[in-house]
Amino acid sequence: MTVWLERQEVTQARPRLMRLAYRLLGSRADAEDVVQDAWLAGLALSDPPDRPEAWLARVVTTRAIDLLRRQKRQRAAYTGCWLPEPWLDDGSDLPATDEAEVDLSMAVMRVLDRLSPLERAAFLLHDLFGLSFEEIGQTLGRSSVTCRKLASRARGQLQADRPRFPARPEDIARLTALIETCVRSGDTAALAAVLADDVELVSDGGAKVAAARRVLSGPAEVSGFLAGVLGQLAPGTAIVSRRANGGTALQFAEPGAPDSLVFLDLTPDGQLCGIYIQRNPDKLTALSPQG
Numbered sequence: 001m002t003v004w005l006e007r008q009e010v011t012q013a014r015p016r017l018m019r020l021a022y023r024l025l026g027s028r029a030d031a032e033d034v035v036q037d038a039w040l041a042g043l044a045l046s047d048p049p050d051r052p053e054a055w056l057a058r059v060v061t062t063r064a065i066d067l068l069r070r071q072k073r074q075r076a077a078y079t080g081c082w083l084p085e086p087w088l089d090d091g092s093d094l095p096a097t098d099e100a101e102v103d104l105s106m107a108v109m110r111v112l113d114r115l116s117p118l119e120r121a122a123f124l125l126h127d128l129f130g131l132s133f134e135e136i137g138q139t140l141g142r143s144s145v146t147c148r149k150l151a152s153r154a155r156g157q158l159q160a161d162r163p164r165f166p167a168r169p170e171d172i173a174r175l176t177a178l179i180e181t182c183v184r185s186g187d188t189a190a191l192a193a194v195l196a197d198d199v200e201l202v203s204d205g206g207a208k209v210a211a212a213r214r215v216l217s218g219p220a221e222v223s224g225f226l227a228g229v230l231g232q233l234a235p236g237t238a239i240v241s242r243r244a245n246g247g248t249a250l251q252f253a254e255p256g257a258p259d260s261l262v263f264l265d266l267t268p269d270g271q272l273c274g275i276y277i278q279r280n281p282d283k284l285t286a287l288s289p290q291g
Contacts, residue, residue, distance in 0.1 A: 080207065
């Protein structure tokens with residue numbers, strides 16, 4: 001009795017389940033494996049579940065948490081800052097219009113990563129998939145009261161720390177032109193002028209390429225780092241806009257060096273408040289070369 005997996009409403013749920021797994025794991029490759037495991041579990045059922053999407057979401061969550069536990073030691077030993085593997089958009093896998101559903105921004109993913117796996121799971125299953133706390137409790141092996149508290153803590157953290165203003169295409173175009181000008185001239189003063197007072201910069205090199213080993217904070221520290229990085233770029237470096245994590249990112253393609261993908265978060269008045277640089281080549285395998 002596997003026909004239920006072929007129903008339109010079930011197949012259409014797969015992108016949402018992928019986003020659920022990605023939010024839990026921070027890796028698109030791992031998310032694909034977990035969702036596929038859930039489909040295989042569905043094949044083993046003798047009777048279809050009453051609520052197929054909810055059942056699959058619970059299985060995806062259980063598999064994802066199990067994987068996180070197995071990866072705990074590896075994450076603890078990670079060198080430097082950790083950023084999620086970028087979700088490169090192909091134009092077909094982000095059909096939802098609800099803002100909370102599509103927000104895969106690097107800033108939101110960082111907030112989710114600071115939550116415990118159980119907090120993440122309780123929040124996502126309740127707020128995005130509509131599961132009751134009784135169902136969530138059965139999934140997580142906790143009481144419904146505990147799951148309600150877990151989701152509440154996660155919700156409060158996201159509301160406090162989520163990006164204040166999504167970068168619009170025109171903002172990205174303006175900043176891209178500014179960065180290109182700074183690269184050509186070697187003068188980063190104009191870039192320093194658009195940094196917010198509480199700006200932070202996070203760079204993930206995975207001990208494979210050069211990157212800041214800790215989070216950099218404040219205009220002085222961030223502008224000093226950017227001046228050094230931009231000043232060392234090889235002639236001919238291309239800066240290309242890419243669709244990633246539901247928004248626009250900048251791909252730096254430097255001749256003879258691994259590419260980088262840069263995500264920007266802005267304040268309402270257009271200042272940079274967050275700069276997230278993914279340089280770990282293991283997390284950029286899906287990034288096609290540019291230039």
